[in-house]
Protein backbone atom coordinates (compact mmCIF):
# COMPACT_ATOMS: atom_id res chain seq x y z
CA UNK A 1 0.00 0.00 0.00
CA UNK A 2 1.11 3.59 -0.45
CA UNK A 3 2.63 3.20 -3.89
CA UNK A 4 -0.63 2.31 -5.65
CA UNK A 5 -2.86 4.89 -7.28
CA UNK A 6 -6.40 4.52 -8.57
CA UNK A 7 -6.69 6.55 -11.77
CA UNK A 8 -10.29 7.18 -12.85
CA UNK A 9 -10.59 8.20 -16.50
CA UNK A 10 -7.11 6.76 -16.97
CA UNK A 11 -7.82 5.61 -20.53
CA UNK A 12 -8.39 9.24 -21.54
CA UNK A 13 -6.02 11.90 -22.83
CA UNK A 14 -4.50 13.33 -19.64
CA UNK A 15 -5.12 10.18 -17.57
CA UNK A 16 -3.12 7.94 -19.92
CA UNK A 17 -0.13 10.30 -19.91
CA UNK A 18 -0.33 10.51 -16.14
CA UNK A 19 -0.44 6.72 -15.84
CA UNK A 20 2.83 6.57 -17.81
CA UNK A 21 4.56 9.09 -15.54
CA UNK A 22 3.25 7.37 -12.41
CA UNK A 23 4.50 3.97 -13.56
CA UNK A 24 7.86 5.48 -14.54
CA UNK A 25 8.07 6.93 -11.02
CA UNK A 26 7.49 3.55 -9.40
CA UNK A 27 3.75 3.69 -8.69
CA UNK A 28 1.44 0.81 -9.36
CA UNK A 29 -1.51 2.06 -11.39
CA UNK A 30 -5.09 0.82 -11.37
CA UNK A 31 -7.22 2.37 -14.10
CA UNK A 32 -11.00 2.62 -14.03
CA UNK A 33 -12.68 3.95 -17.15
CA UNK A 34 -16.04 3.35 -18.83
CA UNK A 35 -14.49 4.10 -22.26
CA UNK A 36 -17.20 6.69 -22.97
CA UNK A 37 -14.57 8.94 -24.56
CA UNK A 38 -11.60 6.61 -25.06
CA UNK A 39 -10.68 3.08 -26.03
CA UNK A 40 -8.39 0.26 -24.96
CA UNK A 41 -5.70 1.45 -27.37
CA UNK A 42 -4.49 3.88 -24.72
CA UNK A 43 -4.03 1.04 -22.22
CA UNK A 44 -1.92 -0.77 -24.82
CA UNK A 45 0.03 2.44 -25.40
CA UNK A 46 0.76 2.80 -21.68
CA UNK A 47 1.99 -0.82 -21.59
CA UNK A 48 4.21 -0.34 -24.64
CA UNK A 49 5.77 2.85 -23.34
CA UNK A 50 6.43 1.64 -19.81
CA UNK A 51 6.79 -2.11 -20.27
CA UNK A 52 4.25 -2.49 -17.48
CA UNK A 53 0.62 -3.37 -18.04
CA UNK A 54 -1.59 -1.34 -15.72
CA UNK A 55 -4.58 -3.07 -14.19
CA UNK A 56 -7.63 -1.95 -16.16
CA UNK A 57 -11.20 -2.15 -14.90
CA UNK A 58 -14.00 -1.13 -17.25
CA UNK A 59 -16.56 0.50 -14.98
CA UNK A 60 -18.59 3.66 -14.53
CA UNK A 61 -17.54 5.80 -11.57
CA UNK A 62 -21.19 6.74 -11.01
CA UNK A 63 -22.00 3.07 -10.39
CA UNK A 64 -21.46 2.82 -6.66
CA UNK A 65 -21.66 -0.95 -6.43
CA UNK A 66 -19.12 -1.42 -9.22
CA UNK A 67 -16.84 1.13 -7.58
CA UNK A 68 -17.31 -0.52 -4.19
CA UNK A 69 -15.87 -3.70 -5.71
CA UNK A 70 -12.90 -1.69 -6.98
CA UNK A 71 -12.28 -0.39 -3.46
CA UNK A 72 -12.83 -3.84 -1.89
CA UNK A 73 -10.51 -5.64 -4.26
CA UNK A 74 -7.65 -3.17 -4.68
CA UNK A 75 -5.19 -1.61 -2.30
CA UNK A 76 -4.34 2.04 -2.95
CA UNK A 77 -4.41 5.13 -0.86
CA UNK A 78 -4.39 7.76 -3.54
CA UNK A 79 -6.99 8.46 -6.19
CA UNK A 80 -6.62 10.73 -9.21
CA UNK A 81 -10.05 11.58 -10.50
CA UNK A 82 -10.00 12.45 -14.20
CA UNK A 83 -13.30 10.82 -15.15
CA UNK A 84 -15.64 13.49 -16.51
CA UNK A 85 -17.24 14.81 -19.68
CA UNK A 86 -15.45 17.87 -21.00
CA UNK A 87 -17.19 19.38 -24.04
CA UNK A 88 -18.21 22.91 -23.10
CA UNK A 89 -20.77 23.36 -25.91
CA UNK A 90 -22.39 19.98 -25.29
CA UNK A 91 -22.71 20.87 -21.61
CA UNK A 92 -24.79 23.92 -22.55
CA UNK A 93 -27.10 21.74 -24.67
CA UNK A 94 -27.27 18.84 -22.20
CA UNK A 95 -26.60 20.22 -18.73
CA UNK A 96 -28.10 17.31 -16.76
CA UNK A 97 -25.77 14.86 -18.49
CA UNK A 98 -22.81 16.92 -17.28
CA UNK A 99 -24.01 17.55 -13.75
CA UNK A 100 -24.88 13.87 -13.34
CA UNK A 101 -21.65 12.44 -14.69
CA UNK A 102 -19.14 14.97 -13.42
CA UNK A 103 -20.58 15.42 -9.94
CA UNK A 104 -22.01 11.98 -9.20
CA UNK A 105 -18.78 10.24 -10.23
CA UNK A 106 -16.77 12.43 -7.88
CA UNK A 107 -19.18 12.18 -4.94
CA UNK A 108 -19.22 8.39 -5.35
CA UNK A 109 -15.41 8.24 -5.20
CA UNK A 110 -15.24 10.57 -2.21
CA UNK A 111 -17.87 8.62 -0.25
CA UNK A 112 -16.01 5.38 -0.88
CA UNK A 113 -12.72 6.94 0.16
CA UNK A 114 -14.25 7.88 3.51
CA UNK A 115 -15.87 4.46 3.88
CA UNK A 116 -12.69 2.53 3.02
CA UNK A 117 -10.22 4.83 4.73
CA UNK A 118 -8.33 5.91 1.60
CA UNK A 119 -6.62 9.21 2.19
CA UNK A 120 -5.42 11.17 -0.84
CA UNK A 121 -7.32 12.57 -3.79
CA UNK A 122 -6.30 14.71 -6.75
CA UNK A 123 -9.03 16.41 -8.75
CA UNK A 124 -8.82 17.64 -12.37
CA UNK A 125 -10.00 21.22 -12.25
CA UNK A 126 -9.62 23.81 -14.95
CA UNK A 127 -8.58 27.39 -15.66
CA UNK A 128 -12.18 27.79 -16.77
CA UNK A 129 -12.99 28.54 -13.10
CA UNK A 130 -11.28 31.95 -13.50
CA UNK A 131 -13.54 32.99 -16.39
CA UNK A 132 -12.73 36.45 -17.74
CA UNK A 133 -10.24 37.38 -15.03
CA UNK A 134 -9.63 41.02 -14.17
CA UNK A 135 -5.94 40.55 -13.37
CA UNK A 136 -3.45 38.52 -15.34
CA UNK A 137 -1.70 36.23 -14.83
CA UNK A 138 -4.15 34.51 -12.49
CA UNK A 139 -2.98 33.18 -9.13
CA UNK A 140 -4.82 30.60 -7.07
CA UNK A 141 -6.19 33.51 -5.03
CA UNK A 142 -7.70 35.26 -8.06
CA UNK A 143 -11.45 35.14 -7.42
CA UNK A 144 -13.35 32.59 -9.47
CA UNK A 145 -15.98 34.08 -11.78
CA UNK A 146 -19.52 32.70 -12.09
CA UNK A 147 -19.28 29.84 -14.56
CA UNK A 148 -20.45 30.50 -18.10
CA UNK A 149 -21.20 26.85 -18.90
CA UNK A 150 -22.56 23.84 -17.01
CA UNK A 151 -19.18 22.16 -17.64
CA UNK A 152 -17.36 25.06 -15.94
CA UNK A 153 -19.89 24.97 -13.15
CA UNK A 154 -19.21 21.27 -12.52
CA UNK A 155 -15.52 22.17 -11.98
CA UNK A 156 -16.37 24.92 -9.50
CA UNK A 157 -18.91 22.75 -7.69
CA UNK A 158 -16.52 19.78 -7.56
CA UNK A 159 -13.77 21.96 -6.09
CA UNK A 160 -16.21 23.08 -3.39
CA UNK A 161 -17.35 19.51 -2.74
CA UNK A 162 -13.72 18.44 -2.30
CA UNK A 163 -12.99 21.37 0.04
CA UNK A 164 -16.04 20.53 2.17
CA UNK A 165 -15.32 16.78 2.26
CA UNK A 166 -11.76 17.46 3.42
CA UNK A 167 -13.02 19.87 6.08
CA UNK A 168 -15.47 17.27 7.35
CA UNK A 169 -13.10 14.27 7.30
CA UNK A 170 -9.76 14.50 9.10
CA UNK A 171 -8.40 11.51 7.22
CA UNK A 172 -8.90 12.90 3.71
CA UNK A 173 -6.46 15.22 1.95
CA UNK A 174 -7.13 16.71 -1.48
CA UNK A 175 -5.50 18.75 -4.18
CA UNK A 176 -7.30 20.41 -7.06
CA UNK A 177 -5.06 21.02 -10.06
CA UNK A 178 -6.32 23.78 -12.33
CA UNK A 179 -5.09 22.88 -15.79
CA UNK A 180 -4.66 25.61 -18.37
CA UNK A 181 -4.74 24.43 -22.02
CA UNK A 182 -3.30 20.89 -22.24
CA UNK A 183 -1.85 20.11 -25.67
CA UNK A 184 0.51 17.69 -27.38
CA UNK A 185 1.07 13.99 -26.97
CA UNK A 186 3.60 11.51 -25.69
CA UNK A 187 6.85 11.77 -27.73
CA UNK A 188 6.52 8.06 -28.58
CA UNK A 189 3.27 8.88 -30.46
CA UNK A 190 1.71 5.84 -28.77
CA UNK A 191 -0.81 7.85 -26.74
CA UNK A 192 -2.48 11.20 -27.37
CA UNK A 193 -5.80 12.99 -27.63
CA UNK A 194 -8.66 11.28 -29.50
CA UNK A 195 -11.37 13.87 -30.13
CA UNK A 196 -14.62 12.42 -31.43
CA UNK A 197 -16.19 14.27 -34.36
CA UNK A 198 -15.23 17.84 -35.15
CA UNK A 199 -12.67 19.03 -32.60
CA UNK A 200 -13.57 22.02 -30.44
CA UNK A 201 -10.02 22.64 -29.27
CA UNK A 202 -7.39 24.47 -31.26
CA UNK A 203 -4.53 21.97 -31.52
CA UNK A 204 -6.60 18.94 -32.60
CA UNK A 205 -8.27 21.21 -35.17
CA UNK A 206 -4.85 22.28 -36.41
CA UNK A 207 -3.51 18.73 -36.69
CA UNK A 208 -6.67 17.50 -38.44
CA UNK A 209 -6.42 20.40 -40.89
CA UNK A 210 -2.77 19.56 -41.57
CA UNK A 211 -3.85 15.94 -42.14
CA UNK A 212 -6.48 17.07 -44.66
CA UNK A 213 -9.44 15.91 -42.57
CA UNK A 214 -10.61 19.51 -42.08
CA UNK A 215 -10.39 21.92 -44.94
CA UNK A 216 -9.40 25.06 -43.14
CA UNK A 217 -8.75 26.25 -39.59
CA UNK A 218 -10.87 29.19 -38.48
CA UNK A 219 -9.05 31.60 -36.20
CA UNK A 220 -11.78 32.92 -33.96
CA UNK A 221 -11.19 36.66 -33.91
CA UNK A 222 -8.27 38.95 -34.77
CA UNK A 223 -9.77 42.07 -33.20
CA UNK A 224 -9.16 41.39 -29.51
CA UNK A 225 -7.20 43.92 -27.48
CA UNK A 226 -4.05 41.76 -27.54
CA UNK A 227 -0.69 42.26 -29.30
CA UNK A 228 -1.74 40.51 -32.53
CA UNK A 229 -5.52 40.68 -32.05
CA UNK A 230 -6.01 36.94 -31.37
CA UNK A 231 -6.71 35.38 -27.95
CA UNK A 232 -3.97 34.53 -25.47
CA UNK A 233 -3.81 31.18 -23.68
CA UNK A 234 -1.37 29.18 -21.60
CA UNK A 235 -0.69 25.96 -23.54
CA UNK A 236 0.75 23.26 -21.28
CA UNK A 237 2.38 20.14 -22.65
CA UNK A 238 0.44 17.05 -21.57
CA UNK A 239 3.60 15.28 -20.38
CA UNK A 240 4.53 18.25 -18.19
CA UNK A 241 0.96 18.25 -16.91
CA UNK A 242 1.17 14.51 -16.21
CA UNK A 243 4.36 15.06 -14.17
CA UNK A 244 2.53 17.63 -12.04
CA UNK A 245 0.18 14.84 -10.95
CA UNK A 246 3.07 12.66 -9.86
CA UNK A 247 4.58 15.37 -7.66
CA UNK A 248 1.17 16.21 -6.24
CA UNK A 249 0.54 12.56 -5.35
CA UNK A 250 4.04 12.38 -3.84
CA UNK A 251 3.25 15.42 -1.73
CA UNK A 252 0.03 13.91 -0.40
CA UNK A 253 1.58 10.47 0.11
CA UNK A 254 4.46 11.95 2.09
CA UNK A 255 2.15 14.19 4.12
CA UNK A 256 4.01 17.28 2.94
CA UNK A 257 0.84 19.19 2.15
CA UNK A 258 0.49 22.28 4.32
CA UNK A 259 -3.27 22.26 4.31
CA UNK A 260 -5.38 19.20 3.73
CA UNK A 261 -7.06 20.98 0.80
CA UNK A 262 -4.86 22.79 -1.68
CA UNK A 263 -5.23 24.27 -5.16
CA UNK A 264 -2.49 24.68 -7.77
CA UNK A 265 -2.39 26.27 -11.20
CA UNK A 266 -0.75 24.02 -13.76
CA UNK A 267 0.41 26.04 -16.74
CA UNK A 268 3.59 27.42 -18.26
CA UNK A 269 3.10 31.00 -17.10
CA UNK A 270 3.54 32.15 -20.70
CA UNK A 271 0.74 33.63 -22.83
CA UNK A 272 0.71 32.47 -26.46
CA UNK A 273 -1.62 33.87 -29.13
CA UNK A 274 -3.56 31.79 -31.66
CA UNK A 275 -1.44 33.22 -34.49
CA UNK A 276 1.77 32.35 -32.61
CA UNK A 277 0.56 28.82 -32.05
CA UNK A 278 -0.35 28.36 -35.72
CA UNK A 279 3.03 29.76 -36.81
CA UNK A 280 4.78 27.59 -34.23
CA UNK A 281 3.05 24.50 -35.60
CA UNK A 282 4.01 25.38 -39.17
CA UNK A 283 7.64 25.99 -38.24
CA UNK A 284 8.03 22.97 -35.96
CA UNK A 285 6.69 20.64 -38.65
CA UNK A 286 7.90 22.44 -41.78
CA UNK A 287 4.46 22.68 -43.34
CA UNK A 288 1.85 25.27 -44.25
CA UNK A 289 -1.54 25.31 -42.67
CA UNK A 290 -4.71 26.39 -44.41
CA UNK A 291 -6.36 28.98 -42.15
CA UNK A 292 -8.56 32.06 -42.27
CA UNK A 293 -9.72 34.62 -39.78
CA UNK A 294 -13.31 34.08 -38.64
CA UNK A 295 -15.61 35.94 -36.23
CA UNK A 296 -15.06 35.63 -32.49
CA UNK A 297 -16.40 32.44 -30.86
CA UNK A 298 -19.13 33.01 -28.27
CA UNK A 299 -17.90 32.46 -24.72
CA UNK A 300 -14.17 32.91 -25.41
CA UNK A 301 -12.23 35.09 -23.00
CA UNK A 302 -9.63 37.44 -24.46
CA UNK A 303 -6.73 36.15 -22.39
CA UNK A 304 -5.88 33.83 -19.54
CA UNK A 305 -2.55 32.52 -18.35
CA UNK A 306 -1.19 31.18 -15.10
CA UNK A 307 0.98 32.53 -12.36
CA UNK A 308 2.74 29.26 -11.53
CA UNK A 309 4.74 30.47 -8.52
CA UNK A 310 2.84 28.25 -6.10
CA UNK A 311 3.35 25.06 -8.10
CA UNK A 312 7.01 25.99 -8.71
CA UNK A 313 7.71 26.61 -5.04
CA UNK A 314 5.44 24.14 -3.26
CA UNK A 315 5.41 21.23 -5.69
CA UNK A 316 8.90 21.87 -7.05
CA UNK A 317 7.33 21.51 -10.48
CA UNK A 318 7.65 23.60 -13.60
CA UNK A 319 6.78 23.18 -17.26
CA UNK A 320 9.87 22.10 -19.18
CA UNK A 321 8.89 21.04 -22.66
CA UNK A 322 9.57 23.43 -25.47
CA UNK A 323 6.48 24.55 -27.40
CA UNK A 324 7.91 23.45 -30.74
CA UNK A 325 8.63 19.94 -29.36
CA UNK A 326 5.06 19.84 -28.11
CA UNK A 327 3.68 20.84 -31.49
CA UNK A 328 5.88 18.27 -33.21
CA UNK A 329 4.55 15.58 -30.86
CA UNK A 330 0.96 16.67 -31.61
CA UNK A 331 1.59 16.20 -35.35
CA UNK A 332 3.38 12.86 -34.88
CA UNK A 333 0.38 11.62 -32.90
CA UNK A 334 -2.08 12.78 -35.57
CA UNK A 335 -0.08 10.89 -38.22
CA UNK A 336 0.06 7.80 -35.99
CA UNK A 337 -3.74 7.84 -35.53
CA UNK A 338 -4.29 8.08 -39.30
CA UNK A 339 -2.00 5.13 -40.13
Ligand code: NAD
Pocket residue numbers: 008009010011012013014015032033034035036037038059060061062081082083084085086101105124125126127179180181182
Ligand atom coordinates in the same frame (compact mmCIF):
# COMPACT_ATOMS: atom_id res chain seq x y z
P1 NAD B 1 -10.85 12.54 -21.78
O1 NAD B 1 -12.26 12.58 -22.22
O2 NAD B 1 -9.81 12.17 -22.77
O3 NAD B 1 -10.68 11.60 -20.50
C1 NAD B 1 -11.70 11.41 -19.57
C2 NAD B 1 -11.87 9.90 -19.42
O4 NAD B 1 -12.88 9.66 -18.44
C3 NAD B 1 -12.32 9.22 -20.71
O5 NAD B 1 -11.47 8.11 -20.94
C4 NAD B 1 -13.76 8.75 -20.42
O6 NAD B 1 -14.05 7.54 -21.07
C5 NAD B 1 -13.71 8.62 -18.91
N1 NAD B 1 -15.01 8.79 -18.22
C6 NAD B 1 -15.89 9.79 -18.35
N2 NAD B 1 -16.92 9.62 -17.50
C7 NAD B 1 -16.67 8.47 -16.82
C8 NAD B 1 -17.35 7.75 -15.81
N3 NAD B 1 -18.53 8.16 -15.32
N4 NAD B 1 -16.79 6.62 -15.34
C9 NAD B 1 -15.61 6.16 -15.82
N5 NAD B 1 -14.93 6.80 -16.77
C10 NAD B 1 -15.45 7.94 -17.26
O7 NAD B 1 -10.53 14.00 -21.16
P2 NAD B 1 -9.15 14.62 -20.67
O8 NAD B 1 -8.83 15.74 -21.58
O9 NAD B 1 -8.18 13.57 -20.40
O10 NAD B 1 -9.63 15.27 -19.30
C11 NAD B 1 -9.42 14.64 -18.05
C12 NAD B 1 -9.96 15.55 -16.97
O11 NAD B 1 -9.29 16.82 -17.03
C13 NAD B 1 -11.44 15.84 -17.07
O12 NAD B 1 -11.97 15.92 -15.76
C14 NAD B 1 -11.48 17.22 -17.72
O13 NAD B 1 -12.64 17.92 -17.39
C15 NAD B 1 -10.26 17.85 -17.09
N6 NAD B 1 -9.70 18.97 -17.86
C16 NAD B 1 -9.39 18.77 -19.19
C17 NAD B 1 -8.87 19.82 -19.93
C18 NAD B 1 -8.58 19.65 -21.40
O14 NAD B 1 -8.52 20.65 -22.11
N7 NAD B 1 -8.36 18.45 -21.90
C19 NAD B 1 -8.65 21.07 -19.32
C20 NAD B 1 -8.94 21.22 -17.96
C21 NAD B 1 -9.48 20.15 -17.25
Ligand code: WQD
Pocket residue numbers: 086088125126127128180181182200201202203205217218219220221231232233274297300
Ligand atom coordinates in the same frame (compact mmCIF):
# COMPACT_ATOMS: atom_id res chain seq x y z
C1 WQD C 1 -7.97 28.03 -27.60
C2 WQD C 1 -7.92 29.28 -28.45
C3 WQD C 1 -10.01 29.93 -29.42
C4 WQD C 1 -10.44 26.47 -32.03
C5 WQD C 1 -11.21 25.03 -23.53
C6 WQD C 1 -12.23 24.96 -22.42
C7 WQD C 1 -11.53 24.98 -21.09
C8 WQD C 1 -10.47 23.89 -21.00
C9 WQD C 1 -9.56 23.90 -22.18
C10 WQD C 1 -11.46 21.98 -19.95
C11 WQD C 1 -9.10 30.21 -28.23
C12 WQD C 1 -9.02 29.56 -30.49
C13 WQD C 1 -9.97 27.37 -31.11
C14 WQD C 1 -10.48 26.83 -33.40
C15 WQD C 1 -9.56 28.98 -32.83
N1 WQD C 1 -11.08 22.59 -20.98
N2 WQD C 1 -9.54 28.62 -31.49
N3 WQD C 1 -10.03 28.08 -33.74
O1 WQD C 1 -11.44 27.66 -25.23
O2 WQD C 1 -9.18 28.18 -24.22
O3 WQD C 1 -10.45 26.24 -23.42
O4 WQD C 1 -10.31 23.90 -23.40
O5 WQD C 1 -11.51 22.34 -18.83
O6 WQD C 1 -12.52 24.83 -20.13
O7 WQD C 1 -13.09 26.06 -22.55
O8 WQD C 1 -9.45 26.14 -25.64
O9 WQD C 1 -8.50 25.00 -27.59
O10 WQD C 1 -10.96 25.61 -27.62
O11 WQD C 1 -9.24 27.41 -27.78
O12 WQD C 1 -9.19 30.10 -33.18
O13 WQD C 1 -10.91 26.07 -34.27
O14 WQD C 1 -7.97 28.90 -29.83
O15 WQD C 1 -10.77 31.05 -29.81
O16 WQD C 1 -8.62 31.51 -28.32
P1 WQD C 1 -10.20 27.18 -24.65
P2 WQD C 1 -9.56 25.93 -27.20
